[in-house]
Amino acid sequence: MTNPARASDCILRTEGLSKEFLGFHAVKNVSLNIRRHSIHALIGPNGAGKTTCFNLLTTFIPASAGRIYYNEHDITKSDPASVAIGGMVRSFQISAVFGQMSVLDNVRVALQRKAGGTFAFWRSARVLERYTGRARELLAAVNLEPYANFSAADLSYGRKRALELATTLALEPELILLDEPIAGLGHEDIGPVTRLIAQVAKDRTVLMVEHNMKVVAELCDRITVLQAGEVLAEGSYEEVSNDARVRAAYVGGAHA
Template identity: 55%
Template sequence: MSEYILEARNLTKCFKGFTAVDDLSLEVEKGTIHALIGPNGAGKTTCFNLLTKFLSPTSGEIYFRGKDITRATAAQIANMGIVRSFQISAIFPHMTVLENVRVGLQKSVGSTFHFWKSEASLHHLNDRAMEILSEVGLDVFSETLAVHLPYGRKRALEFAATLAMDPVLMLLDEPTQGMGHEDVDRVTALIRKVASGRTVLMVEHNMSVVEGLCDRITVLQRGAVLAEGTYAEVSTNQQVMQAYMGVETALDA
């Protein structure tokens, strides 16, 4: 039997009569990269917000490692190892790259965020911070102010801050949005690298990225699961192609 690290069972979210997520069930297998895709308005963001506890479901249940987390808070699930890129994507622009990662490390070692602590008192975190920066290719930028990084490098810093939180499950919301081809290729390679030994659930519009990265794909339409499978399976599914404006090549666009 497959080991599912995250499960949603009959998840529903209604807003004043509008059903944004409709009886959705989802299983994310441990150690995989799983994508949520769908046309605009399909319910992807609402689903992500439910899974990461930014919203409470109208009905349904959410399980992490077999434990019911339906009533848990965002802070509680972060402490369990569920980290969403959106939660810590607001990097501190006037802190150095190294200092940004150290903020996440303070949390991972059981400390609160002490911005007022002296530089010397945080030196014990520097070695681990540099290891993380090296993992995402930012070690040479360690003393650079985050505000001066190019856009693609800022996204890499967000990944570094995510890794500093020691995630078991990483949820990435549109990680390549707004990027040119060079940055998309760099971030795609970075996701593949940091996913080693972890589980990733991502929302992504770029189907080339999804095809190249993801082990399994769940397609949403009107808040419900339309199809699920490998890229080869969903990209040739007639219902999926119709959902994407009825164009047979839409998933490759």
């Protein structure tokens, strides 16, 4: 099953993307078409190549073959910093926040990075104040404004993931890549974080790796299924969940 989207409809696409490690094909001949303003999931059993694919798309590792196009620019040979500056920002599987800083300062750090500055711990509060208004707007957008002066380390895991989304939004991304955003969340946090992802995706494109099929079904417009590094199926949740090849791939995997 192929995505009928034209190249002009896609914010990110790949052609024959492959990665080989000493003869092992972690990703093999993967062609993706990620539509603008959609939520697209990359799923598959453990070891299917999902994280490697993310690393390739964000140029954290070089491709062995194939091409990557972001907004129709070839970024195959680019570097992660340039890709992020261009508007494609990735959040990682493990929440990455500065625990000893306040929630507000975590966002101000990200805003400074977007402005081309660097965070210095000895800067005066007056210098940092220029970022406070926008930082509070972003915290409000992810329902964290009441926690602005809390130490980030004191947040619940779910709120740390929300803070990570706020710092991601501070970089003004056009495309957000989420690596297992629900991983490690308690049952009480899954619903709020799912709604938060839907909220931040309204004016953006989201590509996510996720194991929780209920979340994928609720959020995603389109799904690509990987198996052994190759595209096994692609389509809506209904289409891929009823695909016999996908069902066979997940036998014994408990929706891995």
